[in-house]
Amino acid sequence: MYYFVSENIFTFNSGTEHSQARRTKLFNKMGRKAVYVSRNYNRYLERDRQSVDLPADQSLNMYDYFQGTVNVPRQEQNLRLLPELPLDEYHIHAHGPNYSTLDQAGKKLAKITVQPATVGLVNEIVTNDQYGNQTTRENWDWRGFLSSVDYFHPDGSLGVRRYLDLKGNTVIEQVWMNVNGKLQPTLWKLLDYHDQMFRFNTEDQLYLFFLNELIHDDDDAKIISDRRTLDYVVADVQGAKQKWPAFHGLHTERTHNVASAPLLPVYQDVLTKFPDAFDGVLVATPQQQQDLQSRYPQVNVLVAPDTVIDDIHPHQPQTAQVVLYVGRLSAEKRPEEALKVFAEVKRQLPDAKMIMAGYASGPDYLEQLKHQANNLGIDGSVDFAGYQTQQQLHELYAHASVILQTSEAESFGMNLVEAMGYGVPVVTYDIQYGTPYLVLDDQNGYVVPDGLDQAMATKVIKLLTDDTDWQSKSQAAQAKAVGYTPDKTFAKWKQLGF
Amino acid sequence: MIFFINSTLQANKSGIEHAEIKRLRLFNHHNTDVRMIFRDWNPSLHIATAAAGIEDRQVLNMFDYFQDTLAMPQQALHVDDISFGVPHVRYEDDAAQNRYLVTAQNGQLVARVNYRGADRQVWSTELFDGYNNLYRVDNYDARGFKTLVQYYTPDNKVGTEAWLDRQGQVVLETFHKYDMQQEWQQAGWRLRDRRDGKTYQFDTIEHLTLHFLDDVNAEFWSNERPNVFILDRAHIADWGFLHLKKPAYTAFHLHNSQAGNAQEPLHSILNNNYEFSMNAIDGYDCVISATQRQTNDVEARFHPHTKLFTIPVGIVPDSLLNAPRIPVKDRQFGKMVVFARVAWEKHLDDLCRAIAIVKKAVPEVSLDIYGYADSSDNYRARRAVEAVIKENQLEDTVTLKGYTTNIDEIENQAMMYGLTSRMEGFNLAIMEAISHGLISFSYDVNYGPNEIVQDGVNGNVVPYEDYQEMARDIIKVLKNPQLAQKYSTGAYDSSERYSEANVWQDWTNLLADAKRVWPAKLAAAGLEA
Structure with a gap:
């Protein structure tokens, strides 16, 4: 069985999680049993798993495993129907859609928050004492059961978390105490795991224990480590048949002169500290493979598909001129370049629209981008759409005229592959590593020198105004994307011996 | 059912406990069932009650009640019965302190295990994390099960306390917090009541005690006769008696002079222990004094509507x-x-x-x-x-x-x-x-x-x-x-x-009064039989 090991499935996922989820689905579809293994405690995992279209039986979370809540179906739990509330003693007083309070004769006893984007489903019950201090917090899972209970230190910081099974037994206890005067989690205790107690100083020690338990009876366990922060854990797992870190980014601190650039610290574990713990390294492009191979000749570097798309899709008839950006709004992806490009496009094509799809690295950065759009006079034509689910993205791709890539660097570019699957041509800067691998200039889009926004705008305008050119680029894009359909993708995995 | 209400029972008993135990024997001798309520948490309670010859079935401790541990077998619990989650620990006997020091292989302290008695029964464990912080103390009942977990704050105070039921689940918590003046307070309680599965919150142990009495009153409810609550320690329920959800027959038992100066019973400032109850005297169904003289003084000073009974607390066998x-x-x-x-x-x-x-x-x-x-x-x-x-x-x-x-x-x-x-x-x-x-x-x-x-x-x-x-x-x-x-x-x-027959006759009069007023109390509460 394959174990793709990661931290979490987040509410807003990066390419790493998407890549991992798609690989998981692909392997299962092709008859290789695989599971997306996550470490973090995430009460919304069920929702987040669904938002990346990962089937329930292909996801396994550590806390769920120990809590015995792996296969619990969702049952909506309305806060007004909580059996534990004595409603002949207390009132539930609604304060808008996001929370209610539990009141006794007008005195607040607890605050009950609502699961995000639901109507009245219980999220947390935070009790308070007569002085207003938080005393307990009950944390409810998206699936409608009580998952953990928190206690607090005198200053209100989290002190103890008891993770529960469905019967209400505490199965893991987590404690926050001081280390050198700084509060941090200092203990995870498995209280009764197969009649034994186990104490851990860090969450990753618990994760290692969990992974060892997971593969204990599997003599054909193959692990892919998808997060560099977890390579040292995977390195220590006992009894796996194979271990492969899969890289989802550039391994160096700078994006030019990569061959001589300093290694990013998180890559040291695999490349310099204990490369022998792994069978090799998986990267997305031959260029990264070459760079690594020349620098670390002892490391076995393979090129493996970093994404897979379900199929090639027809592009919808173009009714508007839509320029698309898909990716996190963060500095290294240079969304401000995309805005500059679009400003030029709009000067010549006033009806053009731009959609910026992706979550911002922070609220300040988003404000900065909106301010920039305002200054450029394009704020009425730019839609900051935020994080999009897979389904929403497919809608966008089906209607987009062109997709921009303005990043400083990309190890791959699954956004481009997805867009090409819908016949959307790409206009990109000439950057490492994914661009030259995915886009050929004047074939399935255009590649312009890094940082030349005017040049990029010119290519965008050409595609938006020259339908013949657009048609040929669109067809070439789809032809390129065919290489990432399931059969073709899995054939590459098989070639690698998976 | 008849309940005697006290705070706790220790090996060293005061007059109140002696009086209660004599009364228990009297009632038992006359085949009149009684429960002795002890309100306070006391992990050694069942040692003290057993030593006093009180059967477990008659002991009703509030914490035991909520913990569902009223009747538990006596079990030995020794240091090697306890898990710490750390492999290959070593035990060092620190006999002078009646404890074992438990250390990990690297010498780090994992726990201090405190024991009592010749057989070294464990009564608490002080647990340390991997960074030398005392984070938790587990307290064991003398009967050999874990009863209370105390979580510590980073500055080494007891923060949250959690009592466990017999399955080890948390059923009752109390919280220590700072108030607005930065005074450290016992700030509240939270109960998962096994009777109805509901979660209740209380500001003080008095409110919790009232809830407990309501639970007990409901559990032992009979339309035929009231539950009779006899309060032997005023502070446990002098307020609670006034706020019971459903009716009961409440008896307030004076065990000392109601007046601060017993020689000035009509005018001196009241004995602080009885100040509240004497001011609220008509909220009880009756007041019991051990002597006629005291009954007369209570009558003369307070002119209560409530009934006054004189029942000696001593019995000559x-x-x-x-x-x-x-x-x-x-x-x-x-x-x-x-x-x-x-x-x-x-x-x-x-x-x-x-x-x-x-x-x-x-x-x-x-x-x-x-x-x-x-x-x-x-x-x-x-x-x-x-x-x-x-x-x-x-x-x-x-x-x-x-x-x-x-x-x-x-x-x-x-x-x-x-x-x-x-x-x-x-x-x-x-x-x-x-x-x-x-x-x-x-x-x-x-x-x-x-x-x-x-x-x-x-x-x-x-x-x-x-x-x-x-x-x-x-x-x-x-x-x-x-x-x-x-x-x-x-x-x-x-x-x-003070013969048994005479004292029992006095109690019979009180119980008869309880039965006599019951239909009226039921009717007043809209609960006619």
Whole structure:
């Protein structure tokens, strides 16, 4: 069985999680049993798993495993129907859609928050004492059961978390105490795991224990480590048949002169500290493979598909001129370049629209981008759409005229592959590593020198105004994307011996 | 069901606990079922109750009730029964501190395991994380199960406390927090009530206690007769009794003077313990005093609508009433005894002063004082007694004997009993004295001594603090064998007032009242049978 090991499935996922989820689905579809293994405690995992279209039986979370809540179906739990509330003693007083309070004769006893984007489903019950201090917090899972209970230190910081099974037994206890005067989690205790107690100083020690338990009876366990922060854990797992870190980014601190650039610290574990713990390294492009191979000749570097798309899709008839950006709004992806490009496009094509799809690295950065759009006079034509689910993205791709890539660097570019699957041509800067691998200039889009926004705008305008050119680029894009359909993708995995 | 309500039971029992245990035996003897409610958390409670001869089925501790641990088998629990989650720990016996130090292979302290007794039964474990922080203390019941988990704060205070049920699930929590003035407070409670599965929050243990009494009242509910709650420690439920959800018959039991100065019962500031209940007196169904005199004073001061019952807290067993009487001539002439703590309120230095006077007329007189010396104020009471002894050269006359349980033997040999207390709630000791035929001399002190001792019948009652008068009365008796025998016979006879039959009759009257008023209480609550 394959174990793709990661931290979490987040509410807003990066390419790493998407890549991992798609690989998981692909392997299962092709008859290789695989599971997306996550470490973090995430009460919304069920929702987040669904938002990346990962089937329930292909996801396994550590806390769920120990809590015995792996296969619990969702049952909506309305806060007004909580059996534990004595409603002949207390009132539930609604304060808008996001929370209610539990009141006794007008005195607040607890605050009950609502699961995000639901109507009245219980999220947390935070009790308070007569002085207003938080005393307990009950944390409810998206699936409608009580998952953990928190206690607090005198200053209100989290002190103890008891993770529960469905019967209400505490199965893991987590404690926050001081280390050198700084509060941090200092203990995870498995209280009764197969009649034994186990104490851990860090969450990753618990994760290692969990992974060892997971593969204990599997003599054909193959692990892919998808997060560099977890390579040292995977390195220590006992009894796996194979271990492969899969890289989802550039391994160096700078994006030019990569061959001589300093290694990013998180890559040291695999490349310099204990490369022998792994069978090799998986990267997305031959260029990264070459760079690594020349620098670390002892490391076995393979090129493996970093994404897979379900199929090639027809592009919808173009009714508007839509320029698309898909990716996190963060500095290294240079969304401000995309805005500059679009400003030029709009000067010549006033009806053009731009959609910026992706979550911002922070609220300040988003404000900065909106301010920039305002200054450029394009704020009425730019839609900051935020994080999009897979389904929403497919809608966008089906209607987009062109997709921009303005990043400083990309190890791959699954956004481009997805867009090409819908016949959307790409206009990109000439950057490492994914661009030259995915886009050929004047074939399935255009590649312009890094940082030349005017040049990029010119290519965008050409595609938006020259339908013949657009048609040929669109067809070439789809032809390129065919290489990432399931059969073709899995054939590459098989070639690698998976 | 009938409930006696107290805070807890320790090996060292005060008069209230003695009175409760005697009452329990009386009720049991008359096949009238009783539960003894102990409100406070006490992991050794079942040791104390067992030692007092109380069966587990009659012990109803509030925490046990919520924890579903009322009836638990006694189990041994030793250090090697405890898991720490750390492999290959080593145990170092720190016998001087009654504990084991448990260390990991790297020498780091994992836990301190505190034990008690010769078999080293574990009663708590102090647990450390991997960074040397004490983060949690587990407390074990003497019956051998984990009962309370105390989570510590980074500055080493008990933060949250969590009580466990028999499956180990948290059912009750209390929280220690800072208030707005940054004072550290016990700030609240949270209960998952096993009766209805609901979660309740309480600001104080008084509110929690009220909820507990409501639960108990519901669990033992009968339309035929009320639950009778007899409150023996005022602070446990003097407020709660007024706020019960459903009706019950609430009896407030005075165990001491209601007045701060027992000699000024009508005017002095109230005894702080009873200030609330006496102000709220009509909120109870009845008030019980141990003496008629106290009942009269309560009536005179408060004019309550609530019923007042007089029921002695002492019972002279039939075996004693029927025992052969020992004539005065077979007793040690001039031997006076007293069983009392050597404490300020017992005022035993006055008794020594009386004996000093008697000795001048009757040199054979002697006094044996049996009881612990109270350590308050650097043994002030004992020092006062010793000063009088020294001043009057009573070293061969007065002896501080210490505590004894050998009452029968001592009182069957002695002749007299003396009491010079400042105040009393009843005084079981002087009742025992008359039941052994001792001639008693007492100050006219409220409440108990001036009723148990009947002037001219079984001894003499002299004005409060008039030890000279007491000395004159003692001399009269010592110089008149006929009078002495008359008083001794009177003592035997007068103890009949405290016979089991008489005391039970008093309780029967109270229980009959409870039954009589029940239909009206049910009707008032809209709960007619």
